[in-house]
Amino acid sequence: MRTVEEEQAIRHDVFRWLDAAFIGRGGYEISRTELLSYSFLGERIPLLDTGRGIRNPATFRSTLSIMSGWKKNRYQDFEDENGWIEYSYRDQEAGDNLKLKRAYELRAPLVYFRAVREGYYFPYYPIVIAENDRVERKVRFPLDQGLGLLGDPHGYSDDQRRYADSVVRTRLHQPLFRARVLRAYASACTICDLKHPELLDAAHIIADTESHGVPHVTNGLAMCKIHHAAYDRSLLGITADYEVRIDRDLLDEIDGPMLRHGLQDMHGRRIRVPTNRNARPARELLAERFAQFIDR
Ligand SMILES: [Zn+2]
Numbered sequence: 266m267r268t269v270e271e272e273q274a275i276r277h278d279v280f281r282w283l284d285a286a287f288i289g290r291g292g293y294e295i296s297r298t299e300l301l302s303y304s305f306l307g308e309r310i311p312l313l314d315t316g317r318g319i320r321n322p323a324t325f326r327s328t329l330s331i332m333s334g335w336k337k338n339r340y341q342d343f344e345d346e347n348g349w350i351e352y353s354y355r356d357q358e359a360g361d362n363l364k365l366k367r368a369y370e371l372r373a374p375l376v377y378f379r380a381v382r383e384g385y386y387f388p389y390y391p392i393v394i395a396e397n398d399r400v401e402r403k404v405r406f407p408l409d410q411g412l413g414l415l416g417d418p419h420g421y422s423d424d425q426r427r428y429a430d431s432v433v434r435t436r437l438h439q440p441l442f443r444a445r446v447l448r449a450y451a452s453a454c455t456i457c458d459l460k461h462p463e464l465l466d467a468a469h470i471i472a473d474t475e476s477h478g479v480p481h482v483t484n485g486l487a488m489c490k491i492h493h494a495a496y497d498r499s500l501l502g503i504t505a506d507y508e509v510r511i512d513r514d515l516l517d518e519i520d521g522p523m524l525r526h527g528l529q530d531m532h533g534r535r536i537r538v539p540t541n542r543n544a545r546p547a548r549e550l551l552a553e554r555f556a557q558f559i560d561r
Pocket residue numbers: 454455456457458459488489490492
């Protein structure tokens with residue numbers, strides 16, 4: 266067994282590593298292979314356990330990570346619409362369950378790897394297990410610590426409900442949406458082809474605050490930050506035939522290279538769409554959004 270301090274140091278190093286190798290670089294999914302390659306001071310410590318939904322290193326007192334299964338219920342996790350995850354104890358795996366319960370008792374921060382597709386994950390950390398139900402044999406934790414502070418979702422006031430909904434949108438729906446959209450567009454801006462994930466967003470065609478602004482790839486476009494902002498403010502529009510239009514007034518302006526090359530030159534260009542037909546932007550959604558651009 267490692268010392269408590271060493272175990273804690275490794276957990277924090279894992280968070281640092283994920284910050285640097287993934288979140289900080291605008292990552293949208295991380296592969297199983299990468300997660301198996303993590304090492305601490307030269308010692309390899311895989312962050313996943315092949316074939317299991319839980320990672321309990323032999324030298325750790327408590328669980329280091331939990332992962333969701335890509336195929337439904339392949340592992341024992343269940344995600345509700347309030348941003349809470351339920352993870353059931355493993356059948357007849359006394360050691361795993363013991364370490365899971367200990368993670369709850371010690372409030373040990375861990376990582377939850379949520380599958381975005383087979384073999385690829387979006388990491389949530391630090392996760393702290395909030396409840397341990399010995400009768401139902403499962404634990405519960407929120408994907409965001411802010412949700413944990415709100416308490417029981419059934420008892421939310423209107424303000425708490427609004428806050429929780431916005432957290433769920435950004436923490437639960439947005440990362441999956443971004444992963445699907447950026448992958449569909451091969452990590453390139455649909456307008457200008459910029460290929461830097463750290464400068465790319467998954468833009469909604471119909472905003473996610475609208476009831477039909479669903480986080481589905483056909484309601485999404487991979488866009489660099491500047492084109493996303495221009496699209497959101499209707500300085501740039503996209504027709505149902507995938508053609509870019511720049512706002513009339515903006516076309517007449519005279520300014521530096523960003524305006525000229527970054528925006529004006531995009532007028533009349535065709536956007537680059539995913540090779541997979543099912544992932545292409547829905548024309549009726551583009552048309553609806555384009556009407557707002559025209560009306561501006
Ligand atoms: Zn762009």
